[in-house]
Amino acid sequence: MKELPWIKNALLPLSWIYGAVTDVRNLLFDRGILHSEKVLQKVIVVGNLTVGGTGKTPVIEYLTRLLSKQIPLAILSRGYGRDTRGFLEAGATSTAATIGDEPFQFYTKFDREAVIAVCEKRVEGALKIHEKHPDIRLLLLDDAFQHRAIQRDINILLNDYNRPFYKDHPFPAGRLRERRHGAMRADAVVVTKCPATLGIAEKEVIKENIRRYAHTDVPIFFASTRYDHPISYESLPVELKNVKMAAGIANPQPFAAYLTTRFSVTDQKVFPDHHNYTPSDVEDLIKNLKNDTFVVTTEKDMVKLKPLVVAKGYAARFAYVPVSVDFGNDEQAFAQWVTSQTDRF
Numbered sequence: 001m002k003e004l005p006w007i008k009n010a011l012l013p014l015s016w017i018y019g020a021v022t023d024v025r026n027l028l029f030d031r032g033i034l035h036s037e038k039v040l041q042k043v044i045v046v047g048n049l050t051v052g053g054t055g056k057t058p059v060i061e062y063l064t065r066l067l068s069k070q071i072p073l074a075i076l077s078r079g080y081g082r083d084t085r086g087f088l089e090a091g092a093t094s095t096a097a098t099i100g101d102e103p104f105q106f107y108t109k110f111d112r113e114a115v116i117a118v119c120e121k122r123v124e125g126a127l128k129i130h131e132k133h134p135d136i137r138l139l140l141l142d143d144a145f146q147h148r149a150i151q152r153d154i155n156i157l158l159n160d161y162n163r164p165f166y167k168d169h170p171f172p173a174g175r176l177r178e179r180r181h182g183a184m185r186a187d188a189v190v191v192t193k194c195p196a197t198l199g200i201a202e203k204e205v206i207k208e209n210i211r212r213y214a215h216t217d218v219p220i221f222f223a224s225t226r227y228d229h230p231i232s233y234e235s236l237p238v239e240l241k242n243v244k245m246a247a248g249i250a251n252p253q254p255f256a257a258y259l260t261t262r263f264s265v266t267d268q269k270v271f272p273d274h275h276n277y278t279p280s281d282v283e284d285l286i287k288n289l290k291n292d293t294f295v296v297t298t299e300k301d302m303v304k305l306k307p308l309v310v311a312k313g314y315a316a317r318f319a320y321v322p323v324s325v326d327f328g329n330d331e332q333a334f335a336q337w338v339t340s341q342t343d344r345f
Contacts, residue, residue: 039130040127041074041130052175052273074139076139096303102142126150155185161194188219221333226326227322243263244293302318
């Protein structure tokens with residue numbers, strides 16, 4: 001639904017108040033009145049200024065692939081949406097319900113390359129990881145740009161090409177978690193979800209807009225979303241023609257657009273972000289599904305849906321599309337920047 005300008009204007013005074021509150025909080029951290037704890041590991045944060053998906057998960061996965069060969073690392077998430085509390089390390093009995101959908105996705109991919117853990121309090125999580133794994137030297141923190149209770153060595157800020165922070169307002173008139181000048185804390189900015197055809201001239205305009213709020217010399221990289229070949233819930237490559245989309249993510253529009261351009265989308269079912277699927281959801285998705293049609297989901301949805309789908313015997317009718325971040329021409333520059341920073345560790 002298109003946002004009505006008069007509603008945004010009516011909410012702007014509340015946004016000014018919200019922005020002022022976040023400014024005071026950041027100032028207290030900057031002045032040392034609120035304390036940021038130094039932990040025993042080095043810390044890289046991947047986050048954003050906006051509410052909603054900006055592509056943090058694929059960037060965390062990229063960094064894990066890049067750095068796990070060089071330095072023992074752990075991914076520490078809050079574990080949003082889980083039905084447990086406190087510190088938990090992912091293991092063989094973990095599920096999306098116990099540790100959260102994104103951490104469980106990390107675990108299914110990187111259980112041999114990294115320690116995966118969740119904890120609402122990142123400092124406590126870091127201490128627990130050190131107690132259990134003293135060899136871990138690096139923490140990747142997912143969605144922690146505003147979590148200033150823990151000191152970080154590198155702040156990577158993500159900016160969605162389709163919803164740039166420099167055109168947005170703080171909540172509730174906009175999607176920002178703090179004012180735009182929070183970008184000053186960024187050591188690098190990655191513009192995510194860019195079209196593959198993004199030209200040099202437009203990139204320069206974007207850089208100029210970002211540097212109005214960030215450091216003038218902050219490195220800025222551009223990345224697009226790469227959709228890989230569909231995989232069935234039976235873990236086999238599958239060819240698709242007719243699909244019914246199902247997604248419970250913050251911003252399903254790019255996923256829907258991708259499916260629409262490549263397949264015949266017969267229906268779209270959108271759930272809230274981090275939706276906890278039920279057996280009745282599975283039955284609803286399979287209802288009236290023709291023999292030549294697959295239910296197609298994101299990978300984040302798959303890790304929660306798959307146990308339910310398998311239990312119902314419908315695994316052959318479901319597929320997901322793996323997603324990764326593609327830095328294109330910036331691939332070498334970004335990898336070199338990251339490794340140059342971590343070489344100091």
